[in-house]
Amino acid sequence: MAQVITISELELVNRLKKKDQSALDYLFDHYSGAIYGVIFRILKKEEIAEEVLQDVFLKVWDRIESYDSSKGKLFTWMINIARNQAIDSTRSKENSKSRKTDDIDYLVSKIDIQEHSQLPVDAIGLKEVLQQLTEEQQFIISQLYLKGYTQSEVAEEFNIPLGTVKTRLRLAMIELRAILDIK
Known part of the structure; x- marks a missing residue:
């Protein structure tokens, strides 16, 4: 049985600020499902949602210095980034063009959102x-x-x-x- 490792939010943020790749891996492993669920709920397209998810984690990595714990939890900050990225994606011309032709693909390949949106509430308290x-x-x-x-x-x-x-x-x-x- 694999050992579950939990890292406090403070330690995780400190490691991310030091550009510790393993901290980013941990962040992705523990938060990507919930963040993907929020993104997919907005975009309703698996391929674009996956791209936006990657963009969100890149933005978190690049902008971790701007995170202020006194204004809220890390997860809340990340969800706000995810929502904004997803909304920006819906506004892009490229997305609106592909949306017209991909609606059938969405209906055919609809995924089980619940599988991807289970927030590890134990892990973040x-x-x-x-x-x-x-x-x-x-x-x-x-x-x-x-x-x-x-x-x-x-x-x-x-x-x-x-x-x-x-x-x-x-x-x-x-x-x-x-x-x-x-x-």
């Missing part, structure tokens, strides 16, 4: 924190932040009024701030 929320709050946080849905998409797909989604999110964020003692 979120599991215990999220379990302190109500089931409804856990669901909203999972759909919005871990799976990349928008509030409108959650409302539509799960037949929940948009106002309810927003309220549950607001209450979940208040609760998370209290749990994490963030002002």
Whole structure:
């Protein structure tokens, strides 16, 4: 049985800032699935999502010096980079041209997103924190932040009024701030 190695976020960031390749490998191994899930949810095309995923990790590697732990967790910073990269990709002319011809390919080769979007919550210490929320709050946080849905998409797909989604999110964020003692 392979030994699972966990690295604290602080140590991981320090090693990345020192350009430690093994730290980047660890980062990719532990975070790529969840980040891919967010990217794929936006782009809905496997090939482009994989390219954007690579771009995200290159950007993280190149810009790790700009990461500020006082503004949030490493994972949150990476998810923001991923979302921005995916959105930028949808805006590119090249993507819009290929999207018209590749929609059939997407339908034929649709992948199981859940396989790629399982966040290693144990590895980054979120599991215990999220379990302190109500089931409804856990669901909203999972759909919005871990799976990349928008509030409108959650409302539509799960037949929940948009106002309810927003309220549950607001209450979940208040609760998370209290749990994490963030002002």
